[in-house]
Amino acid sequence: MIDTIKILSGLPDELKTLVLQEQSLKQRTTLQIGGPAALLCEVQNTEHAQRFQEIAFKNNLPFFVLGGGSNILASDEGFPGLVMHVATRDFIPRGNTLVVGAGLDFDEVISRSLASGLSGLEFASGIPGTLGGAIMGNAGCYGHEIGEFMLEAITLAPDGTIKRRGPEGFGFRYRATSLRESGEILLQATLQLSSGGIEAAQAIREEKIADRHSKHPHNLPSAGSWFRNLPPSAPGQRRTAAGALLEKAGSKTMHEGDARVFEGHANMIVNTGQASSRQVQKLARRMKDAVWDKFQVKLVQEVRHLGPPA
Ligand SMILES: Cc1cc2nc3c(=O)[nH]c(=O)nc-3n(C[C@H](O)[C@H](O)[C@H](O)COP(=O)(O)OP(=O)(O)OC[C@H]3O[C@@H](n4cnc5c(N)ncnc54)[C@H](O)[C@@H]3O)c2cc1C
Structure with a gap:
C-alpha cells in the first residue's frame, strides 16, 4: 500500500489538482479492462513531468507512462503506484514542420495537419492513441512508420534531465524504440511533413479509415x-x-x-x-x-x- 496522503500533502496546490486517486484503468485503456491506479497524474508540461517523475522515484513508487492506452493490458488488480498520463497538447505548424505535444491524439494530429496544408501522415489515419505512444512504439501500417517523419523531440530522461533528441537518438525499429526501453518520456515532437498534396492525402486518409473499419473491431x-x-x-x-x-x-x-x-x-x-x-x-x-x-x-x-x- 502506498501512503497517498503523505505524498499528496507534500505537493503544492497547482500539482495536487493534476492528481487523481484510485483512477480506474478500465476507463483509460481501449480494451476497457483494469483495476484502479493508486495515483494518476496529468502532465501538461515539462515541469509537471519532472516533478511527478521525481515524486515517483523519491517515494520508490512503481511508475508507468500512459498515453491513450490503446496498446495496453491493465491488470485486474490495478497499479499500486504512479501512472503519468502525458497530456501535452501543443500543435504548432512551422513551414513544412509540425511541433506537437506527445499527448495529442494521433489521428487528431493527422486531421489537423491536413487542415493546415501539411501531408505525409495520412497512411496512419485511424490508429488509436496519442502521438507519444505512436512515436515511442514506432507505430506503422501500410508500409510506413511514424519514425520516418521524426525531426526532433523533447524528452525527459530517467535522471530528471530534459533532452533534445534527433531521430538517431530514438533507435527506431519494428514497433519499438530504444528510448522507450530505457524509460525516457516523450513530451513534444517535431515532425517533417510536406506542403500541399492535400486532396490526394485526404483521399488516402478516407481509404485507410474505411479499410480499418472493415477489418478491425x-x-x-x-x-x-x-x-x-x-x-x-x-x-x-x-x-x-x-x-x-x-x-x-x-x-x-x-x-x-x-x-x-x-x-x-x-x-x-x-x-x-x-x-x-x-x-x-x-x-x-x-x-x-x-x-x-x-x-x-x-x-x-x-x-x-x-x-x-x-
Ligand atoms: C483497433 C486498433 C488498431 C490498431 N492499429 C495499429 C496499427 O495499425 N499500427 C500500430 O503500430 N499500432 C496499432 N494499434 C496499437 C496502438 O494504437 C498503437 O501502438 C499506439 O501508437 C499506442 O499509442 P498510445 O498512446 O495508446 O500508447 P499506450 O497504449 O498508452 O502506451 C503504449 C506504450 O508506449 C508508452 N508510452 C505512451 N506514451 C508515451 C510517452 N509520451 N512517453 C514515453 N512512453 C510512452 C507506454 O509506457 C507503453 O509502453 C492499434 C490499436 C487498436 C486498438
Missing part, C-alpha cells in the same frame, strides 16, 4: 494486434503476419469468458463484456501455444502490461 474494445508480425525470412522481404499463422492454428474460435479472438482478425483480442485481464492472458497463452504446436514458431507479444501479470 471498431465497436468492440480491443488493444490492436496482440502479437508482433514475424521477422522477414530474407533481407528485403516482407514480414509474415502473425494473424496468418494464428488463423491457420484455429485461433478465431478461441475464447476465455468474455475475452475472444475477433472473428475478423485472428491476431486481435476483443472484450465482449466483462473480460478480466486474467482471461485475456489465458487466451493469449492459448493462441501462442497453438501457433507453437502447429508451426514451432514463438510469437512475441506486442501489447504491454500495466500492473503485475497474472
Whole structure:
C-alpha cells in the first residue's frame, strides 16, 4: 500500500489538482479492462513531468507512462503506484514542420495537419492513441512508420534531465524504440511533413479509415494486434503476419469468458463484456501455444502490461 496522503500533502496546490486517486484503468485503456491506479497524474508540461517523475522515484513508487492506452493490458488488480498520463497538447505548424505535444491524439494530429496544408501522415489515419505512444512504439501500417517523419523531440530522461533528441537518438525499429526501453518520456515532437498534396492525402486518409473499419473491431474494445508480425525470412522481404499463422492454428474460435479472438482478425483480442485481464492472458497463452504446436514458431507479444501479470 502506498501512503497517498503523505505524498499528496507534500505537493503544492497547482500539482495536487493534476492528481487523481484510485483512477480506474478500465476507463483509460481501449480494451476497457483494469483495476484502479493508486495515483494518476496529468502532465501538461515539462515541469509537471519532472516533478511527478521525481515524486515517483523519491517515494520508490512503481511508475508507468500512459498515453491513450490503446496498446495496453491493465491488470485486474490495478497499479499500486504512479501512472503519468502525458497530456501535452501543443500543435504548432512551422513551414513544412509540425511541433506537437506527445499527448495529442494521433489521428487528431493527422486531421489537423491536413487542415493546415501539411501531408505525409495520412497512411496512419485511424490508429488509436496519442502521438507519444505512436512515436515511442514506432507505430506503422501500410508500409510506413511514424519514425520516418521524426525531426526532433523533447524528452525527459530517467535522471530528471530534459533532452533534445534527433531521430538517431530514438533507435527506431519494428514497433519499438530504444528510448522507450530505457524509460525516457516523450513530451513534444517535431515532425517533417510536406506542403500541399492535400486532396490526394485526404483521399488516402478516407481509404485507410474505411479499410480499418472493415477489418478491425471498431465497436468492440480491443488493444490492436496482440502479437508482433514475424521477422522477414530474407533481407528485403516482407514480414509474415502473425494473424496468418494464428488463423491457420484455429485461433478465431478461441475464447476465455468474455475475452475472444475477433472473428475478423485472428491476431486481435476483443472484450465482449466483462473480460478480466486474467482471461485475456489465458487466451493469449492459448493462441501462442497453438501457433507453437502447429508451426514451432514463438510469437512475441506486442501489447504491454500495466500492473503485475497474472
Ligand atoms: C483497433 C486498433 C488498431 C490498431 N492499429 C495499429 C496499427 O495499425 N499500427 C500500430 O503500430 N499500432 C496499432 N494499434 C496499437 C496502438 O494504437 C498503437 O501502438 C499506439 O501508437 C499506442 O499509442 P498510445 O498512446 O495508446 O500508447 P499506450 O497504449 O498508452 O502506451 C503504449 C506504450 O508506449 C508508452 N508510452 C505512451 N506514451 C508515451 C510517452 N509520451 N512517453 C514515453 N512512453 C510512452 C507506454 O509506457 C507503453 O509502453 C492499434 C490499436 C487498436 C486498438
